[in-house]
Amino acid sequence: MQIELAHYLLLSAVLFGIGVMGVLTRKNLIVIMMSIELMLNAVNLTFIALARYSANIEGQVIVFFVLCIAAAEIAVGLAILIAIWRHRGMMSIDSLKQLKW
Amino acid sequence: MIESILDNNLITFLILLVSVGALVGLFIGLSVFLGPKRTSKVKDSPFECGWIVTTDAWRPFPIKYYLVAILFIIFDVEVAFLYPWAVSFGNLGMAGFISMMVFLAILFVGLYYAIKKRVLDWR
Amino acid sequence: MLMIPELIILVTALLVLMAGTMSPNSGKALAPLSMFGIAASFVALVFFSPQTGEMLGGRFVMDPVAWWFKILFLVAGILTVAMSLDMLDGRLTKQVKGMASGAEYYMVLLSTMAGMMYLCSARDLISLYVSLELTTIPLFLLTAWVRDDVRSGEAGLKYVIIGAMASGIMLYSLSLFYGLTGSTDLDVLRVSLTSSPALLAAAALLVGGIGFKLTLVPFHMWAPDVYEGAPLPITAYLSVASKGAGLVFLFHIFYRVLGGFLPDWGAMVAILATATMTFGNVVAIWQKNIKRFMAFSAISQAGYLIMGFLGKSAEGVPAMLFYLLVYIVSNLVVFAVIIFYANETGREQIEEYKGLARRHPMLSLAMMIGLFSLAGIPPLPGFVGKFFLFSVASRAEFHWLVLVAAVNSTVSLYYYLRVVKEMYVDPLAEGDEKKLRVTPVLATTISVSAIAMVAMGVLPFFYEWIHTDTIVWLRGLGL
Numbered sequence: 001m002q003i004e005l006a007h008y009l010l011l012s013a014v015l016f017g018i019g020v021m022g023v024l025t026r027k028n029l030i031v032i033m034m035s036i037e038l039m040l041n042a043v044n045l046t047f048i049a050l051a052r053y054s055a056n057i058e059g060q061v062i063v064f065f066v067l068c069i070a071a072a073e074i075a076v077g078l079a080i081l082i083a084i085w086r087h088r089g090m091m092s093i094d095s096l097k098q099l100k101w
Numbered sequence: 102m103i104e105s106i107l108d109n110n111l112i113t114f115l116i117l118l119v120s121v122g123a124l125v126g127l128f129i130g131l132s133v134f135l136g137p138k139r140t141s142k143v144k145d146s147p148f149e150c151g152w153i154v155t156t157d158a159w160r161p162f163p164i165k166y167y168l169v170a171i172l173f174i175i176f177d178v179e180v181a182f183l184y185p186w187a188v189s190f191g192n193l194g195m196a197g198f199i200s201m202m203v204f205l206a207i208l209f210v211g212l213y214y215a216i217k218k219r220v221l222d223w224r
Numbered sequence: 225m226l227m228i229p230e231l232i233i234l235v236t237a238l239l240v241l242m243a244g245t246m247s248p249n250s251g252k253a254l255a256p257l258s259m260f261g262i263a264a265s266f267v268a269l270v271f272f273s274p275q276t277g278e279m280l281g282g283r284f285v286m287d288p289v290a291w292w293f294k295i296l297f298l299v300a301g302i303l304t305v306a307m308s309l310d311m312l313d314g315r316l317t318k319q320v321k322g323m324a325s326g327a328e329y330y331m332v333l334l335s336t337m338a339g340m341m342y343l344c345s346a347r348d349l350i351s352l353y354v355s356l357e358l359t360t361i362p363l364f365l366l367t368a369w370v371r372d373d374v375r376s377g378e379a380g381l382k383y384v385i386i387g388a389m390a391s392g393i394m395l396y397s398l399s400l401f402y403g404l405t406g407s408t409d410l411d412v413l414r415v416s417l418t419s420s421p422a423l424l425a426a427a428a429l430l431v432g433g434i435g436f437k438l439t440l441v442p443f444h445m446w447a448p449d450v451y452e453g454a455p456l457p458i459t460a461y462l463s464v465a466s467k468g469a470g471l472v473f474l475f476h477i478f479y480r481v482l483g484g485f486l487p488d489w490g491a492m493v494a495i496l497a498t499a500t501m502t503f504g505n506v507v508a509i510w511q512k513n514i515k516r517f518m519a520f521s522a523i524s525q526a527g528y529l530i531m532g533f534l535g536k537s538a539e540g541v542p543a544m545l546f547y548l549l550v551y552i553v554s555n556l557v558v559f560a561v562i563i564f565y566a567n568e569t570g571r572e573q574i575e576e577y578k579g580l581a582r583r584h585p586m587l588s589l590a591m592m593i594g595l596f597s598l599a600g601i602p603p604l605p606g607f608v609g610k611f612f613l614f615s616v617a618s619r620a621e622f623h624w625l626v627l628v629a630a631v632n633s634t635v636s637l638y639y640y641l642r643v644v645k646e647m648y649v650d651p652l653a654e655g656d657e658k659k660l661r662v663t664p665v666l667a668t669t670i671s672v673s674a675i676a677m678v679a680m681g682v683l684p685f686f687y688e689w690i691h692t693d694t695i696v697w698l699r700g701l702g703l
Contacts, residue, residue, distance in 0.1 A: 007114055009403075016396060023389050032385055039392035046399040054406035062350045062408065064181055066395065069357045071178040073391075075171045076361055077384040080368040082167055084377040210238050217245040 008049035015042035033077050040070040168220050172212075179208055226277050226286045229269040229294065230341045236261025237334035244327020251326050255309050258330040262302045262337070269294055275693070282409075283348045287700065288693035290344035292545055293472050296552055297344075300465045301337040303556045305330065306669040308457040310567050329369065333461070336362035340469050349398050349408040352476060356394075359469045360387050360437075363462060367454040379453020386436060386446040394433025400426035401481070413481045427489070430477055431496075437470030439523045440530065441499040451519035456566055459515055460559035463522045464552040471529070471548060479537060483703050486533065493533045494617075494625045501527025501632045509639050514562055514574050517639070518555075521598060524636060525551055528629060531613045535620030537703045542691040543616050547609035549686075550597065553677045554606055557594035560670045561587050568660050574643055579652035584660045588647045590674040595640040597677055600633050605681030612687070 019042060022035025044063045051059025186193070186201050215221060240258050244251075269291070278285040312326040339358030346352040364387060368380020402408055404423060405416040417423060435443035451459045478486055504524025511517035529551070532544035564587060565580065566572055581588040597606035610633065618626045662670075680686050 010114065016392075019392070020389070023385065029381070029385075036385070036388045036392060039389065040395065043392065043395045043399050046396070047402065050399065050403040050406075054403075056406050058350070058408045059402055062353070062402075064185070065350055065354050067181060068178045069354065069361075071174050072361055073357070073364075073384070073388050075174050076364050077381070077388065078167065079171060080364065080377060080380045080384055083368060083371050084374070084381055087372075087374050087377065207238065210241060214241055214245060 005049055005053045009046060012042045012045040012049070015039075015045065029081055033074055033081070036077075037070060037074060040066055168215075172215060172220065175211070176208070226273060226279050226345075227284060229265040229273060229298075230338055230345075232261055232265040232268060233334055233338045233341065236265075237331045237338065240334065241327055241331040244325055244331075252313065254326045254330050255305055255312070258334055259302055259305050261334065262298055262305065266295070266298045266302070269298065278347075282411075283351055284342075284345050285347045286345060287697050289475065289541070289545065289697045290472075292549075292690060292693060293344040293468065294341050296468055296549055297337055297340040297465060300461065300468070300552050300556065301333070303560070303669055303673060304333065304457050304461040304465075306665050307460060307556075307560055307563050308333075308455075309665050310563075310663055311455060311457060329366070332362040332365050336360075336366070336465070340465060340472070343469055343472050346476070347410050347480075349402060349410070349413075352410075352473070353395060353398060356469065356473060357391060359466075360391060363387075363458075363466065366458045367450055367462070369455050369458065373453075375453040376455065377453075379450045382446055382453075383450045390433045390436035390443070392433075393429050397426045397429035397433060400429070410476060410480050414483065417481065419485065423485075427477075427482065427485075431492075434470050434473050434477075435496070437466055437473070438526050438530070439467070439500075440496050440526055441503045441523065444500070444503070444523050447523060448516045448519040451522070452513060452515045456515070456559070456563045459518070460556055460563070463518065463559070464555050467522070467526060467529070468548060468552065471544065474530075474533075475541070478533060479541070479698070479701060479703060483537070483701060486537070490534050490620060490622070493530055494622050497527045497531050498625060498628050499527075500524065500530070501629060505632050505635045505639075509635070512573055512575070514572055514577070514643070517574060517643075518559070518562070521636070521640075522555070524632065525555075525598065527632070528610060528613055531617045531622075531625065531629065534622055534625075535616045537698055538695060539612075539616045539619065541698060542687065542694045543609070543612035545690050545694060546687050547613055549690075550605040550609040550677070550680055553673055553680065554594045554597040554604075557590055557670060557673050557677055558598065560666060560673065561591035561594070564662055564666050564670070565660075567666075568662075574646060576653075577643060577646040578650045579656060580647040582652055583656065583658070584662065587662060587670060590670050591647065592644050593674055593678065595643060597681070599637040599640040601637070603681050605677060608681055608687070 016039055019035045019037075019039030022038065023032050026032055026035065044066055047059040047063050047066070051057065182204070183201075186197065190197065236258055239261070240254055243254060243257060273291075274286065275288050275291050276286055308329065312329055336359050339355050339360075339362070342351065342355035343359060346355050364380055364384045367383050368377050370376040400422055401413060401417075404420070404426070405413050407413060407416065431440075432443060436446065439447045451462065454462060501524045504520045504522075504527060508517055508520035508524065511520060529544060529547055532540035532547070534540065562572075564584075565577070569576075571577075580591075593604065597604040600606045600610040602608075610629075614626050614629055617629070
């Protein structure tokens, strides 16, 4: 079986779905952050595959920026997480109860 | 492009996906239903090289390293931009050189601020 | 040079950061420095920047609508800096502990402004995404600014999780757009997109992702928590600027890229608008905390705002732009008074506004005008803006939506009046007889923006100006 564009797209859609489910269902905040990373990297895979199959460089360029932004997002998220952790000593989303969700 | 999703190969791939999932589910289900369950306190406790467990696995641990780690991430990702720039340096000319220098200058403002704020001091 | 206003903002951001490290008592100079930078950028934009033009090979384009949005963001930014002054200089009755330095605050605030301004001029999926993230990521930080306040950190964390997920969803839709055409240039996208199921999926994901920014129901759930937890000036900024950024993004995608498909999606927009305004209004009635109350009020305003996507773009675009301008100024007037009251007394509950009119009549008057403008009472600009939006919907044959919106407007009048009643009718609480004093900066901010707000409603030329400019823009797009 030859691997074609559709397979890449399907794989990245599945990975993206796993990421979304992770964000929505997991309790541990670190795991939620990891799921967000998974979502962004699934999109990166889409971009790379599309760029490869349309012989067009722009899809690869955007991946650089997405990587960079994902790092910034996670750095900010972890910084806030640590600020909270110093107060609560908890890493579970159940501890976020000061404000009604 | 996306129209090619509706390709014949996709069907084979889906069949593979479903059958792999079914097989894995079957094995896990069999072991859950048929396997004997004998639990005891000692058996359920985590294994720590033969020691008696002292704390919870989720105990808080010191993370004063995190500022350095976050700074590392930023400069690590910055390198991702430097490699393509370096490869096509000859074609970019003066404009490419200047824009990368501006980019680096902005990053160094951040680094200067971090040093000034004693983030990198290891207390 | 078209990029001068943005560059001024960025250079000011770096200067503020550097100035913060110079000497320990440079703190007082930071706010004036950033306000000077914003003002300089404003002057450069209004007087020295042409309204049309492009640079960087068409990837950074100036057009009349971008010009108007930049003006909006600069106005919102300078007002936010003015409102943050008291908090950062420590002129509060109840001291806020655990705040990082003012230099970082202004630097982060200025970078989110720069992101919004770049967003207006972006003409490429890459720059669109990068500038949207430059807008959002600093806002996460600002929300979690008060380190020792558990609510602030919690709000920041919720915002990070929801915001990052929303941007991931939006990025997925951008990848579909790229896949359908093989290009990231918005103008190429417009000519080469054809109707297909994948395009519908991309548009749906995009509305989902941007719906978080615009707080459209059902993507609104982060807003009340984040608004309540964030420091007050940031709540004010979030409620106006984040909405503006979402609207710019939708303008880019809906008008620039999907201009031909928009008329078919009217029903979807109408349903979103109905759900958003009804939910926001119904829940706002029950709120006790003024920040949460303003959050739900902001949600319902977003519902009115997107009514402009129905019908002809030549009517919808100026109506939305004008309403956003009105909403920004009215909301900031109300928030400035809320900030003043919270700074002086540390109170945030609606029932604690009892008798405010007797303690500071002028500011209560400003707040009342602001609330009435949000409710849409003539001759205030909120009424004018709503009138244009409603007429857009009615000319697009969405008569039921106009009816729903009118009922919602009446309901909103009820809960806005509740605050006014607390301020004017209810007697003073025990021990509140002392008159309140307002700091000069805040007083100037409130009076200038209140006067500007009233002027927008009374003078007709604002709308005409916006209208002429947007018609030029739409003609350029062939709509």
